[in-house]
Amino acid sequence: xxxxxxxxxxxxxxxxxxxxxxxxxxxxxxxxxxxxxxxxxxxxxxxxxxxxxxxxxxxxxxxxxxxxxxxxxxxxxxxxxxxxxxxxxxxxxxxxxxxxxxxxxxxxxxxxxxxxxxxxxxxxxxxxxxxxxxxxxxxxxxxxxxxxxxxxxxxxxxxxxxxxxxxxxxxxxxxxxxxxxxxxxxxxxxxxxxxxxxxxxxxxxxxxxxxxxxxxxxxxxxxxxxxxxxxxxxxxxxxxxxxxxxxxxxxxxxxxxxxxxxxxxxxxxxxxxxxxxxxxxxxxxxxxxxxxxxxxxxxxxxxxxxxxxxxxxxxxxxxxxxxxxxxxxxxxxxxxxxxxxxxxxxxxxxxxxxxxxxxxxxxxxxxxxxxxxxxxxxxxxxxxxxxxxxxxxxxxxxxxxxxxxxxxxxxxxxxxxxxxxxxxxxxxxxxxxxxxxxxxxxxxxxxxxxxx
Amino acid sequence: xxxxxxxxxxxxxxxxxxxxxxxxxxxxxxxxxxxxxxxxxxxxxxxxxxxxxxxxxxxxxxxxxxxxxxxxxxxxxxxxxxxxxxxxxxxxxxxxxxxxxxxxxxxxxxxxxxxxxxxxxxxxxxxxxxxxxxxxxxxxxxxxxxxxxxxxxxxxxxxxxxxxxxxxxxxxxxxxxxxxxxxxxxxxxxxxxxxxxxxxxxxxxxxxxxxxxxxxxxxxxxxxxxxxxxxxxxxxxxxxxxxxxxxxxxxxxxxxxxxxxxxxxxxxxxxxxxxxxxxxxxxxxxxxxxxxxxxxxxxxxxxxxxxxxxxxxxxxxxxxxxxxxxxxxxxxxxxxxxxxxxxxxxxxxxxxxxxxxxxxxxxxxxxxxxxx
Numbered sequence: 001x002x003x004x005x006x007x008x009x010x011x012x013x014x015x016x017x018x019x020x021x022x023x024x025x026x027x028x029x030x031x032x033x034x035x036x037x038x039x040x041x042x043x044x045x046x047x048x049x050x051x052x053x054x055x056x057x058x059x060x061x062x063x064x065x066x067x068x069x070x071x072x073x074x075x076x077x078x079x080x081x082x083x084x085x086x087x088x089x090x091x092x093x094x095x096x097x098x099x100x101x102x103x104x105x106x107x108x109x110x111x112x113x114x115x116x117x118x119x120x121x122x123x124x125x126x127x128x129x130x131x132x133x134x135x136x137x138x139x140x141x142x143x144x145x146x147x148x149x150x151x152x153x154x155x156x157x158x159x160x161x162x163x164x165x166x167x168x169x170x171x172x173x174x175x176x177x178x179x180x181x182x183x184x185x186x187x188x189x190x191x192x193x194x195x196x197x198x199x200x201x202x203x204x205x206x207x208x209x210x211x212x213x214x215x216x217x218x219x220x221x222x223x224x225x226x227x228x229x230x231x232x233x234x235x236x237x238x239x240x241x242x243x244x245x246x247x248x249x250x251x252x253x254x255x256x257x258x259x260x261x262x263x264x265x266x267x268x269x270x271x272x273x274x275x276x277x278x279x280x281x282x283x284x285x286x287x288x289x290x291x292x293x294x295x296x297x298x299x300x301x302x303x304x305x306x307x308x309x310x311x312x313x314x315x316x317x318x319x320x321x322x323x324x325x326x327x328x329x330x331x332x333x334x335x336x337x338x339x340x341x342x343x344x345x346x347x348x349x350x351x352x353x354x355x356x357x358x359x360x361x362x363x364x365x366x367x368x369x370x371x372x373x374x375x376x377x378x379x380x381x382x383x384x385x386x387x388x389x390x391x392x393x394x395x396x397x398x399x400x401x402x403x404x405x406x407x408x409x410x411x412x413x414x415x416x417x418x419x420x421x422x423x424x425x426x427x428x429x430x431x432x433x434x435x436x437x438x439x440x441x442x443x444x445x446x447x448x449x450x451x452x
Numbered sequence: 453x454x455x456x457x458x459x460x461x462x463x464x465x466x467x468x469x470x471x472x473x474x475x476x477x478x479x480x481x482x483x484x485x486x487x488x489x490x491x492x493x494x495x496x497x498x499x500x501x502x503x504x505x506x507x508x509x510x511x512x513x514x515x516x517x518x519x520x521x522x523x524x525x526x527x528x529x530x531x532x533x534x535x536x537x538x539x540x541x542x543x544x545x546x547x548x549x550x551x552x553x554x555x556x557x558x559x560x561x562x563x564x565x566x567x568x569x570x571x572x573x574x575x576x577x578x579x580x581x582x583x584x585x586x587x588x589x590x591x592x593x594x595x596x597x598x599x600x601x602x603x604x605x606x607x608x609x610x611x612x613x614x615x616x617x618x619x620x621x622x623x624x625x626x627x628x629x630x631x632x633x634x635x636x637x638x639x640x641x642x643x644x645x646x647x648x649x650x651x652x653x654x655x656x657x658x659x660x661x662x663x664x665x666x667x668x669x670x671x672x673x674x675x676x677x678x679x680x681x682x683x684x685x686x687x688x689x690x691x692x693x694x695x696x697x698x699x700x701x702x703x704x705x706x707x708x709x710x711x712x713x714x715x716x717x718x719x720x721x722x723x724x725x726x727x728x729x730x731x732x733x734x735x736x737x738x739x740x741x742x743x744x745x746x747x748x749x750x751x752x753x754x755x756x757x758x759x760x761x762x763x764x765x766x767x768x769x770x771x772x773x774x775x776x777x778x779x780x781x782x783x784x785x786x787x788x789x790x791x792x793x794x795x796x797x798x799x800x801x802x803x804x805x806x807x808x809x810x811x812x813x814x815x816x817x818x819x820x821x822x823x824x
Contacts, residue, residue: 348806
């Protein structure tokens with residue numbers, strides 16, 4: 001306990017580390033958002049769809065239609081604020097809120113990377129990333145050389161957790177003993193230069209699977225230890241560049257590579273800041289004082305919130321243990337738990353709307369209601385299927401149909417297994433409710449996946 | 453510092469090697485060869501065959517004297533059956549069709565069941581100066597091969613009083629049909645090169661579009677229209693039989709033969725065979741799946757996906773063999789066998805939609821988002 005107290009109150013590290021992280025984070029987010037807009041995804045994901053799949057408990061988060069661009073503008077402005085260190089806390093808070101709001105509009109677009117950005121930006125709201133090399137410091141006339149170590153360490157902890165949990169999740173029989181889903185994904189990439197000829201070979205699939213799991217599990221520790229750090233960073237770069245070449249994963253590799261730089265000695269970050277200063281070439285105002293140590297205001301409260309956040313992060317990924325059945329099949333407790341690249345899942349799902357009294361029924365054309373992207377995601381995720389069933393029920397009810405029942409015929413293939421019936425076709429989904437309880441109408445997988 | 457700059461440079465070069473959004477699903481299977489096999493050996497020959505038959509029908513109806521003879525009618529019936537068989541190969545792909553059109557080539561030329569009431573209405577209203585509307589979405593119920601089937605194979609021809617109107621309508625339906633067929637044939641012939649050379653695997657690449665069409669065709673035409681609707685599985689589950697929904701209802705003794713042709717069209721493209729089956733170059737889905745080394749896990753067993761699809765084709769064959777040549781009769785006498793065939797097809801379609809699409813790794817989406 002005493003040790004912890006001294007660590008919190010006296011352990012310090014260079015503020016330049018946080019400043020460097022702030023600039024990199026801001027720039028990467030700015031680029032990510034601009035890329036997102038330039039791909040026309042704002043239109044395709046948030047404006048064009050007639051209807052959105054919401055997160056349980058966040059149904060109130062609605063698309064703003066064409067004003068969603070306003071949200072993106074807000075997020076972009078806050079990125080500029082973050083980079084410059086201008087009104088840092090407000091900028092960071094605005095970024096967290098606008099980014100998270102965008103992500104909550106439609107779970108069709110859910111990606112662990114986006115969740116990671118939300119988590120990280122939440123954490124950063126509480127950390128003094130503007131202690132030095134920021135407009136805030138310049139305006140206030142005070143900059144600091146040191147910040148408490150726990151500020152930097154909490155970022156490291158989050159990163160380490162993401163990697164480690166992603167590694168744990170890979171310790172399952174599909175990943176390790178069937179090399180799935182990598183086998184499916186890699187087999188179609190034989191056109192790549194140099195490595196292309198390996199892509200269709202079993203040993204390569206297994207090598208990639210095992211080394212991927214090993215990488216995720218060990219990289220946090222390799223980055224923490226000074227001796228292994230430079231090698232670890234080379235690994236980080238190689239790993240993420242490789243994933244970038246193989247998969248369509250957007251900005252994530254860049255974000256991870258830059259983020260892991262935080263594990264390095266502050267001398268590196270100081271040099272980075274020094275370099276930036278040289279580029280900017282604006283002498284520090286003589287009036288700016290340099291103080292030694294940044295003391296976090298209401299540190300107790302902040303530490304309490306951060307601890308709570310980490311406890312939450314520690315347990316949330318294990319919530320799948322509360323549910324029976326195969327996690328990868330039922331997906332109960334799948335999201336928000338750093339289970340990355342674990343599944344190749346495709347579904348074929350069609351709905352029947354029935355009048356329980358007259359027995360009349362008809363098939364629904366999914367494309368009348370959903371975009372092709374939404375159909376794809378809906379087809380193999382039970383909570384999507386349920387929400388869509390309710391949408392259909394409500395829709396046809398409002399059209400004057402009565403005694404509505406909604407049934408689904410769904411076939412799903414997981415990780416190279418033969419497809420099988422996914423949802424009990426006899427269950428009227430219109431009467432089933434979303435919630436944290438077990439979804440009994442998901443039929444069990446005719447197989448067992450061992451491990452996490 | 454220099455080391456770091458060097459590293460940054462190396463990393464950024466590595467990244468710039470990777471083009472944004474090329475959707476790296478590129479395998480080096482020879483898709484061009486496959487596409488060329490499909491287009492040149494299967495699709496275009498089938499259009500030529502179809503056009504030839506319908507041209508023959510046009511010649512016959514143009515030579516009608518005052519009144520068509522029974523001999524004329526018999527000739528028409530023969531050509532119609534041949535045309536219906538060829539049609540099964542032509543209606544699969546929607547390439548180059550305007551999606552804003554009210555209906556596709558398939559619906560304009562081969563929709564069924566047709567609506568006798570609407571047809572009679574058209575016949576009564578017809579006159580030589582005003583054209584029949586063959587472009588509305590309702591028109592699919594009174595035109596195409598199945599409308600001709602009604603006109604030449606039902607007993608309406610002999611019973612209809614106004615023979616002149618009747619023959620005029622038949623003539624216009626045949627002309628409209630031929631125009632559409634020739635248009636589609638021309639489309640394939642003129643765009644052949646472009647289609648064959650568009651080998652990328654994005655959502656707009658030829659193979660992606662065609663494999664999606666292939667599966668929808670199996671789903672909507674082979675399964676739903678030919679078996680599901682007449683057996684009563686569609687549109688309701690309450691097995692209310694609809695024998696009048698079989699293809700070519702007025703010559704329903706041909707309905708099984710047409711199903712078999714349709715299945716053959718799907719098999720040909722799978723095995724890489726030509727339209728008439730005379731050339732089997734092998735450039736087809738089967739070869740592609742074998743190239744990708746794709747297998748599928750069933751319980752504890754792992755089998756080649758292509759083998760499993762072949763087995764499904766065999767299962768369909770078995771379920772069809774025991775059926776009456778006349779599906780309408782089959783539905784009336786022993787619908788359970790029709791439903792049994794439906795169930796076999798219902799194993800087959802999800803296999804294509806999920807497992808096959810998975811290993812081919814094709815973007816179904818026109819929107820290309822990031823993955824995890």
